[in-house]
Amino acid sequence: MELAIRHRRLRKDENIRRMVRETYVNVNNLMFPLFVLEGKGIKKEVVSMPGVYQYSLDMLYYEIEKTIKLKIPAVLLFGVPQQKDEFGTQAYNPEGVIQRALRGIKNRFPEILLAADVCLCGYTSHGHCGIADEHGKIENDSSVKLLVDSALSYVQAGADIIAPSDMMDGRIGEIRKALEKNRYHDTVIMSYSAKYASAFYGPFRDAACSAPAFGDRKTYQMDCSNIKEAFREVRNDIEEGADIIMVKPALPYLDVVHAVSDFFDVPVAAYSVSGEYSMLKSAALNGWINEKAAVLETITSIKRAGANIIITYYAQQIAQWLKEI
Ligand code: PBG
Secondary structure, three states, X not given: OHHHHHHHHOOXXXXXXXXXXXXXXXXXXXXXXXXXXXXXXXXXXXXOEEEEEXXXXXXXXXXXXXXXXXXXXXXXXXXXXXXXXXXOHXXXXXXXXXXXXXHHHHHHOOOOEEEEEEOOOOOEXXXXXXXXXXXXXXXXXXXXXXXXXXHHHHHHHOOOEEEEOOOXXXXXXXXXXXXXXXXXXXXXXXXXXXXXXXXXXXXXXXXXXXXXXXXXXXXXXXXXXOOXXXXXXXHHHHHHOOOEEEEEOOHHHHHHHHHHHHHOOOOEEEEEOHHHHHHHHHHHHOOOOOHHHHHHHHHHHHHHXXXXXXXXXXHHHHHHHHHHO
């Protein structure tokens, strides 16, 4: 009884709750993903992600401005090219959609950090994250070469952070080597280290137009049953030169976020992915949950689990809500 009363004393009113609260989400923890298309004057809503858009570069600038005003420190850019081919050529074309976006934003808004996702799935005609051989098997080493070319061209175009999400083996080491060789000593690598083969990426594949035309990603992304494997991936990536490691998705893998952030001494990012967004958004649009309360609770849980950086499609909305609290 006495114990129960002690618990209550610390929950009695908002002032005391504020004082003893263990976890605060801060705008500084947020990273905002954005999709950029070719063309002009385009702001196209992603059907499976209401409130998330694909932007042509001219329209993207307004979003970047808004993101800066909200004091969000970084954006994560995904390119949605018009042309795709077997080799994902547009991923490493210096005049590609993402390279032009990086240059344009860097020139106009040097104050925001630019992270660029590195992967071939948005650029290959078959939608896989690497190059496929004649049997549809994804070739690791030739894919890594193209990923290195992509990463270098993003850094040349102005990316501050390189975020490889392809899950090919050895790509972090090869990218780091190429960066050093080209004297990009300051480029941060944020590696999607523990990236699970997840059903929660479904809506993203609408947003990035990157659904695989055959098979699935289980031969290179992780099995949801495994956590030791996450440790191996993370350890490898740190040894190969990653500065920040990522666990993805976030919510179904909070145990992984927690274990990894406890064990390793590098910053941990957690990606609250498209399916997590769509679940919350669709329930909110139906009036089935209180959106603000549910989103802030979710994001607090991700931080409590140990993530320093939280990548979320709700970043602008969260930043706005945090200002109002
Ligand atoms: C590219 C990539 C994916 C996501 C980020 N980078 C999709 C995938 O691997 O299928 C998912 C992001 C999300 O669902 O929000 N490989």
